[in-house]
Amino acid sequence: MKSLQDLFRRKPTIETEVDEELTFHIDMQTRDYESQGMSRERSRTMAESRFGNVSQIKNECVRIGSGNTFLIWILDAVFMMSLVTGLLLRLFVPEMHVNRVGDVMMMIGGLGILLVYAKQCGANVFNSTSHKPLGLNTPPVGFDEKGRTPFDRVRED
């Protein structure tokens, strides 16, 4: 599986990608300054200064990008263990009730891996249209739908 193959090389990939992305930004800015008549060195210095602390920003991006990866790593591992345990129970333990447990574990593991893999491929399997990330769709506390503050409401009601 692609997600499992990527387990041990994902973080370096994220680092490389962030690095390439930030370098692209600074290079483009440098090119823009050069086209305005600045020298190559001056353009580079200006572009880097305008960008900010490159290594700090890079680390922050890698940290944010890796957070999701760690969760997926855990999910992959749990589902894979479930699948393997189920398979072993099914093959090597002949009792009927244990076979059923093995079937269930294999089903959970298999479906879980499929879901994680689908998510990795970009499918929106964990989001619904009514999902409200971090509650940001909720109006700020204190304002009602007409934009009135609690003070306005008490005064008008």
Next chain:
Amino acid sequence: MRTNRTDIMQGTLELLILKTLSREPMHGYGIAQRIHQTVDDLLKVEDGSLYPALYRMEARGWIASEWGASENNRRAKFYKLTRAGRTQLDAQSVNWERVSRAVMRVLGAT
């Protein structure tokens, strides 16, 4: 260049990015350029601060990214708005209008 630029408020950058991407997919540099052109130096938006915001928004599912070729044929990461991002843009725009109306009301009160 104006000197009295205002630091951008937390959360506002995300709204600006969502709005910018609602037109077309863009790479990070393109997003930064578009925002700078639009706010006309009234707001201080540091180019570097854009990227952690982009990564956060991607983790929340508001935007999706894909590597492609830039206008000068270099490999660049392009971002596009997702359906969840469009919903978020609508919600944040409504919130922004509500808050600014409330602030204006307070400022206008005698």
